[in-house]
Each structure stands twice: as C-alpha cells, then as structure tokens.
Amino acid sequence: MLTTPDRDTTRHLAPTAGPGRAPRPRTLIAGGIMLALVLAGYWYFNCRSDGGADKRSAAAPVRIAHVEKRDMAVVERSLGTVVANTLVQVTARVQGTLDTANFKEGQFVKKGDLLFRIDPRPFEAALAEADAIWRRDQAQLKNALRDKARYAALSQQGAISTQQRDTSETNADVMAATVAADKAAADMARLNLGFTEIRSPVDGKTGPVMIQPGNIITGTSGSTTPLVTIAEVRPIKISLTLPQSDLARIQARQRVTPLLATLDVRGKDGKFLAAPVDFVSNMVSNQSGTIELRATFPNTDLSLVPGQLVNVTVELGDIPGALVVPRDAVNDSPNGPFVFTVHDGKAILVPVTVQTDDGVNAAVTGALTPRETIVVEGQLRVVAGGPVRVLSAKTETGPPPVSLK
Numbered sequence: 001m002l003t004t005p006d007r008d009t010t011r012h013l014a015p016t017a018g019p020g021r022a023p024r025p026r027t028l029i030a031g032g033i034m035l036a037l038v039l040a041g042y043w044y045f046n047c048r049s050d051g052g053a054d055k056r057s058a059a060a061p062v063r064i065a066h067v068e069k070r071d072m073a074v075v076e077r078s079l080g081t082v083v084a085n086t087l088v089q090v091t092a093r094v095q096g097t098l099d100t101a102n103f104k105e106g107q108f109v110k111k112g113d114l115l116f117r118i119d120p121r122p123f124e125a126a127l128a129e130a131d132a133i134w135r136r137d138q139a140q141l142k143n144a145l146r147d148k149a150r151y152a153a154l155s156q157q158g159a160i161s162t163q164q165r166d167t168s169e170t171n172a173d174v175m176a177a178t179v180a181a182d183k184a185a186a187d188m189a190r191l192n193l194g195f196t197e198i199r200s201p202v203d204g205k206t207g208p209v210m211i212q213p214g215n216i217i218t219g220t221s222g223s224t225t226p227l228v229t230i231a232e233v234r235p236i237k238i239s240l241t242l243p244q245s246d247l248a249r250i251q252a253r254q255r256v257t258p259l260l261a262t263l264d265v266r267g268k269d270g271k272f273l274a275a276p277v278d279f280v281s282n283m284v285s286n287q288s289g290t291i292e293l294r295a296t297f298p299n300t301d302l303s304l305v306p307g308q309l310v311n312v313t314v315e316l317g318d319i320p321g322a323l324v325v326p327r328d329a330v331n332d333s334p335n336g337p338f339v340f341t342v343h344d345g346k347a348i349l350v351p352v353t354v355q356t357d358d359g360v361n362a363a364v365t366g367a368l369t370p371r372e373t374i375v376v377e378g379q380l381r382v383v384a385g386g387p388v389r390v391l392s393a394k395t396e397t398g399p400p401p402v403s404l405k
Contacts, residue, residue, distance in 0.1 A: 059389040062378035064342060065326050069370040072322035072363040073315050074249065074356045080240035080263070080312035082304045085296070086202050086232035090115060091224055092217045093195040096122060098227075105208050109200045109230065116198040116227055118217065123196055127189035134182035141175040148172040204232040231306050236299040238263065238275075240312045241290035249316040250280060250291070261295035264311040268301050277314065319355055322363035329376045330354060330362050340375040340382055341368070342390065347375060349384040 092098075096118040103115055151168035154160045207229040211217065217224055238261060242250065253259055258276035265273050279294035293314070297304060304310070329339050330352065337354055340347045352366035368374075375382060382388060 059345070059387040060347070060378055060381035060383070061391050062340075062342070062347075062375045062382060062388045063391050064373050065329060065376045067368050067370055067372045067374060068324045069321060070324055072319045072324050072356060072361070073358065074317040074319060075358045076242050076246055076314050076316055077359065078240040078242055078312050078314070080238045080261075080310050082306050082308040082310065083237045083239045083294070084204075084231035084233060084306040085235050085237055086204065086230075087306070088202050088204070088230045088232075089226035090198060090201070090228050090230060091226050092116070092118060092198060092219075094118060094123065094192050095217055095219070096196065097216050098211060098213050101209055101213050103206060105206060105228075108203075108205050110203050111200055113200045114197055115200055115206075116213075118196040118198070120193055120196040123189065123193040127186065127193050130182065130186035130189040134179065134186045137175065137179045137182045141172070141179045144168070144172040144175040198227065200230060202230055202232050203234075204230040206230055233302065233304070233306065234299050235296050236304050236306070238295050238297065238304075238310065238312060239292060240294075240314070241285070241288065241292050242314065244284045244289050244291055246316060247284070247291060250293075253316055254280065259293070260315050261293070262313045262315075263297075264313075265303055267303065273297060273303070313358075319363050322355065323365065323368050323370070324361050324363055325368075325374055326376050327357060327360055327362050329374045330357075330364065331379055337364075339364070339366070339368070340379060340384075340388075342373040342375060342388055345387055345389075347382045347384060347386055347388050 099117045099119050101116050103109055103113070109115065148168045148171070151160060151165045155162065155165040209228050210225050211227050219225075240261070250259065254277075258278070260274055261277050262272050262274040267273050275295045275297045277293050277295045279292075281292040284291045295312075325339060330337050331339065336351055338349050338351045341350050342348070350367050352364040352368070355363040355365060357363075375388070378388075378391075
C-alpha cells in the first residue's frame with residue numbers, strides 16, 4: 001500500500017539558506033537605493049560646489065594701484081657702520097703701581113679730567129735727586145767761570161802759560177755742558193712725575209677699565225695694555241660703501257649739493273636721522289670695487305653707538321617726470337621685468353625697464369600712461385589676457401625721500 005509523505009516532513013527536507021545562497025530581490029533593491037543616495041550626496045557636496053567655485057574663480061582676484069608721473073629720487077642703500085669720531089686708547093707713559101681710578105666705567109669725561117694716578121713717590125725722589133745734581137753742578141760751573149777769568153788775566157800779564165789758560169777755559173765749558181745736561185735730567189724727572197697723573201686727552205665716553213688699581217704697570221706706552229678706551233660719540237660718524245658704478249653720480253651730485261645720508265634710526269622727534277655726506281674716499285677698494293663715504297651726526301641723544309650696524313639711504317639724483325609705480329607691481333621674467341595693467345576687466349602684460357628703485361616705489365619706462373591701473377597683488381593667479389576681479393585699490397605711491405634741496 002502506497003503512503004503519502006507528510007507535508008511537514010516535506011518542508012523539513014527542503015534546502016536551507018547558506019553562505020552561498022543568492023540574496024533576495026528585496027535586499028538588492030534596498031542596497032541599490034542606499035548607493036544611489038550616497039552618490040547623489042557626493043555629487044551635491046563636491047561636484048556641484050566645485051563647479052560653482054570654478055565659475056567664481058575664473059576671474060583672478062587682484063588689488064590695484066595707479067601709475068603716477070612725478071620726479072623720482074635716485075637712491076642707493078647700504079649697510080653702514082657707526083664709527084667713533086675719535087677713539088683713544090689711554091696708556092701709562094711711566095712704570096709704577098696704579099694707585100687710583102677717578103671715574104666709573106662708562107662715564108662721560110672731558111678733556112683734561114684726571115683718570116688714573118700712579119704712585120708718585122719714586123718719581124718725586126728722582127726729581128729731588130736731579131735737582132740736587134743740577135744745583136751742585138751749577139756751583140761748580142760758577143767756580144770754573146771764576147778760574148777762567150782769573151787765568152785769562154794772568155795770561156795777559158805773562159804770569160802763566162797758555163796751556164793753563166786753555167785748561168781753565170775747557171773746564172768752564174765742560175761744567176756749562178754738565179749743568180745743561182743736569183737741567184735736562186731734572187726736566188725729564190719733573191715730566192715723569194707729571195705722567196703719574198693720567199688725564200683724558202679728549203671728550204668722550206669711557207669703556208671698561210682694563211687694568212685695575214693695585215696692579216704694577218711694567219710696560220711702556222707702546223707695549224702695555226691700555227688702561228681704558230675713550231670714544232668720542234658726540235658727534236659720531238657713519239661709514240658706508242657704495243658701488244664704484246655710482247661714482248659719476250656721486251661726483252655730479254657733490255658739485256651741486258651735498259649728498260644726504262638717511263638712517264633707519266629715529267631721533268627723539270620721531271623722524272629718521274639724516275645728515276650730509278662730508279667725506280668721500282680718495283680711492284676705490286680694489287677688493288670690493290666700492291668707495292667709502294662718511295657722514296657726521298650730532299648724536300645728542302646717544303642713539304648711535306660705535307660698532308652699530310644701520311641701514312643707510314643716500315640720494316644720488318633725481319629723474320624728472322618719471323613714471324612711478326609701487327615696487328610690488330614690477331614682476332620678473334626671463335624676458336625682463338613687466339607689469340600687469342587692467343583694461344575692461346582683463347590683465348594686459350606690459351614690459352618695462354626699471355630706472356631706479358627706492359625700496360617702496362620704482363621709476364619705470366614702458367608703454368604706460370599716468371593714472372593707468374596696474375596690478376600690485378595677486379599676480380601669481382593672473383594670466384596675460386585673462387579676466388581679473390578687483391578687490392580694492394591699494395594705497396598710492398609714497399612720497400619721495402627727504403632731500404636737502
């Protein structure tokens with residue numbers, strides 16, 4: 001008899017889902033929707049935004065200024081060194097024990113002020129001895145002169161020989177010479193005694209004391225260590241060098257008016273220190289190809305110190321009616337300097353030649369006109385002939401440097 005399999009048994013025998021089983025259609029649909037949403041979001045936040053940015057950045061953002069026509073000063077810049085007007089190394093001229101120092105290090109002293117004192121007692125004794133010898137020999141000279149006169153009278157009477165007379169004259173001459181030597185020795189002893197007081201030879205500011213009181217000075221003025229160095233700092237000088245290529249301009253300007261040296265140091269009034277150049281060297285250095293110039297500053301506020309390095313600007317001449325642009329507007333290229341002008345919202349490349357550059361503005365020649373618009377910032381994004389977007393106008397070119405005229 002045939003039996004019919006039970007339905008529950010048949011369901012139990014049906015294959016179950018395993019690792020290799022294909023996903024259901026409903027799962028595929030849900031995954032596709034999620035993927036579409038992710039791609040849509042990526043496109044919205046990236047592709048769409050980038051497209052908008054590309055549209056906005058198609059015109060390069062720039063800042064502008066304008067070409068100006070005016071007289072432009074020709075200047076040179078150099079690194080200057082502050083030099084003391086006078087620098088004196090004070091040394092002892094006699095040997096002895098250094099007793100006292102009558103000033104403080106860094107103090108200002110005047111010419112003739114007492115700086116140091118060396119123990120004077122040995123020199124006082126030497127002077128007393130020299131004076132005694134001088135007085136003794138003076139007495140002997142008087143006696144020799146009396147003998148000379150006596151023998152001269154006797155020689156006329158024929159009472160003595162000629163030899164005796166000559167001997168008396170020689171003795172008198174020898175004693176006269178001895179007295180002169182004694183006087184010189186006494187003067188030297190008196191001079192050495194005076195050298196025990198060391199006084200300032202100039203007005204100036206003292207440096208550190210190199211030999212302290214209590215030490216014995218054994219050398220002479222040419223070999224001993226300086227006791228102190230005095231620098232005259234009011235007035236003070238600035239030494240600078242300029243290329244020899246500027247020599248013609250320097251000479252031409254000096255014939256009309258003194259060159260003006262302007263420092264990057266401000267005085268009490270807040271203005272940059274300036275003074276005329278009062279020295280031009282008589283030779284060009286064959287090592288550096290430069291020529292030295294010097295200017296003297298009053299330095300009443302002691303803002304300049306010997307050895308200090310300062311930036312110096314020297315005005316060498318003028319370019320009348322020059323086309324002046326901000327220095328930042330000039331760009332370099334393998335074909336030479338150029339500027340970008342702006343016409344109808346587009347950048348035009350204009351080659352120029354730089355005549356002079358004062359660090360702020362530049363005088364140029366080229367196909368430019370006064371008041372023409374030029375790019376001073378953002379040139380890296382500018383393409384010749386491409387569109388530009390002006391952000392704001394830059395400050396106009398600054399005033400020319402200070403002149404004596």
